[in-house]
Amino acid sequence: MKKYLFFIVAFLIAISSFSQEEKAEAKWIPRDPQKFESSHSGTFNGQKITFKSIVGETFLKNSKGEVTGAMWSTSYVREGVDSSRRPVMFVFNGGPGSASVWLHMGFFGPKVVKIDTEAKQDDGVAPYRFVENNQALLDLTDLVFIDPIGTGFSQIEGIGKTSDFWGLNEDAASIAQFMRIWVTQNGRWQAPKFLAGESFGTTRAAKVAEVLEGGGQNMALNGIILISQALDYAGSSSWADNLTSFFTYLPSQAVTAWYHGKAGQGKTIEAFAKEARDFAYSEYLPSLFLGEKQTQAQKEATAERLAYFTGLDKKYILQSENQILMHRFKKELLRAEGKAIGTLDGRFLALETDKSSEGPMLGDPSDYMTSAAYTAVFNDYLMRDLKVKMDRPYLSSASGMGGSWNWKPVPEGAYYEPSYVSTARSLSEVMHRNTQLQVMVANGYYDLITPFFDAEFTFARHDFPQDRIQMTYYEAGHMMYNRQEDFDALAKDVRKFLEGMLK
Template identity: 55%
Template sequence: MITQLKKVFPILLLLPLFFLKAQEKKEDSLSVPEAKSFVTKHEIINGGKTIRYMATASETYLKNEKDKPVASIWSVAYTQEGISDLTKRPVTFIFNGGPGSASVWLHMGMFGPQLVKVNSDALKDDGAAPYNLITNKNGLLDLTDLVFIDPVGTGYSRVVGKGKVEQFWGLNEDAASIAKFMRQWITENNRWLSPKYIAGESFGTTRAAAVANALEKGGQNMALNGLILISQALDYAGSTSVHDNITSYLTYLPSMAATAWYHKKTGQGKELKAFLNEARDFTYNVYSPALYKGSLLSDNEKNELAEKLSYFTGLNKDYILKSDLRILMPRFQKQLLLDRGLAVGRLDGRFMGDEVDKVSETPHLGDPADYQISSAYTASLNHYFADKLKIKMDHPYITSNDSIGNKWRWRPVPDGKFWEPSAVNVARKLAETMKRNTEMKVFVASGYYDLICPFFDAEYTFSRNGISRERVKMGYYEAGHMMYTHEPDFLKLSIDIREFLSN
């Protein structure tokens, strides 16, 4: 017995050390390194003026109620130097959507000091490196400072310490974190009296409306001067093409007509805008009541509707009848150019993808409007960060994080409060914010060939929900979701945003 105790005793002595080491290791895994910051100085000509500016690429830690960091938000801020009165200098916060997308697209495609140029006419894949980076001579740094934000899980942003992704991956959670970051940035940079704007794209417009609302709360009411909504998605009933969603059959039809016109499948000999006015009129006055009648339609009525839908979409009348007069967008993508074995893009109907499976019901390779340009954006941003901004990080920059969408919490109300699942809609939040903030204006940019956030949905959404239309301006472009990939529309959008900020 004594011999056994002698053998066990050294082990008993070592156990406290083992647990201490384990505890130290656990604490080390939750330790938060010092936030990184990279500052460089540059010069650019925007708006006919030479602008000296500072680029600050940095991590900002968001803290919990115990004052412990739980998330690191990566941002790149471009601020003009030599400004004596910052109260007159606007600042615009910019982010993309997803959810799960970093700000790379608006950074390298529209607002940043350097841009990557992809094929303007969507006629070919941009392939592999090298890619063409140019100075953004049509930028806005003469008018406003710019702050590009990557939400948690995108770019270099991530949870830290005891943070959990569940605290940030949700409609309300995401808006709260971005609002918190904006307040911190404004406070640290002494910009509370500066005019403030948000520019968002796609889900980034959902986020923009939610953030504008969140900024009114939390004991630090921050009123915004304006929102720039690129390819808006405020009411998801109009941008979700699924069976039995009558709203989406209506909102997508004019964009189908535009895309069919672009590919010369219909509407030839007519100007695009005139053809789309026909499509609008048909959608509101004929197609809408017909969809609500459903099986109560007579055979003659169904045949007449199928002929008219074929006229607008370029699809075969028999196919439309077999579809029960209801065309899902993924099927339209595959059917429009079926005779050529091509699928049209979802983000931009101008793009075409050569499918391996020519007879699949829907595109199976993905979205050609995405995969034909995404590598150019990713490579260009990484090169720009390293070469111009001198950024060195120990983990990769995530341009698109698909796992976020799979885990995203869409519930708009707190746990414990009754909620019956429905399509996401932040349009009424925007309407309420605009009623409380009577100075806030909104600019909405829509591409005619956007087959995911259709331009007609923007019109449908902003004509409802109590939104103050007199403070909303609409802009239209002959391209898709990222209309700035089309050079003429990049220039037009630049002018339109410049006018919006100036006025």
């Protein structure tokens, strides 16, 4: 009897739930999009520029014209110029589930936050350093920072559901729709157009570039900037049995060990990185695929070489079958000192509460030693500088998105077998159809989540047109702009990349 009562109660709850959703849909009343505008000025690349900031929402619609979501963005638009052919760059971060606050406040915005450039100190407590960014690109291009649905102030509206947006294909379609609306409303169809994405934002950028070719409104991009690329997840997923990842992560482990004084001493980072690359291709890759077909002597020879590059104990490497998972490396490298290193940036380290754990216990020090500064500065900046008044919080990351994300690259209902996510082929094919598209790939040597060697491995395959791919390297991690020397170098490289296409 209890069993039947349970099903009856569950059924009634389900009915109530559906009716509430219907009421919620009925309650949505068409309205004008919210918008907050303010005027500013600054000096960028030596030019005094006046510009307008627009923080506002754009309503996204389904094929029937029904509103499904409100996507918020922050646009910086130069004033006093003919905007019809003025370049525009669309910027987003990754996750999935991250707002654009990191690239906005860390690198591209007219003002940026500053943390310890040498990654030795925690960001601490407020007040934080917030400075004018004289290297911002507003002399060259307008900037549009996009917050995907579920992040920032962006949210479901009308008849929308999270499943309409929280997926590889769904996300790209929503960003592409936003871009077309923005370009139309601002009269920029004849303007050069650029994308800049970081981490999953690079996965997204490749897919968005593909989606923009369809839909009856083909929008060709001039250039894409990939910061800490993640186009093919086989090379950036350090999981057991994923042989590709052991290969792609090794050079990052080597240069990180070099940084902490555990390997490669007396050599430059470039020389040691090259040595690790050569070993990975010529010796380590065959060893990984030979597996148990190797003799014990062969295994020991490989372990000895891995110890040379990673700074780890040879016995530990042999116990690990010559396959060092990244979360173990982050703990093992400085275990004797009771420290664990960062994921986003291997320069960061922190004392651990549990010195015997397999991997870091406190989380990622390169995340928790920087995120408070970004969050506090941006929230203050929204209110004081951009004059935004909202009755709900700006979410730098989406709650619950990760577990609800649809990674399938095929339409709903189509046959699919699980595989590593990859949008590399999509971008390659876009570049073959759009023969003017240029791509810049910015890599951090100490990035232990999207390794620089994986970028090289990815772009050496998939039939990418090599003459239109530009690789750059920096002595920091995932967010290389957190190190001032690399902020300056990246700003110079991005500017040169853009100027080469805007001649």
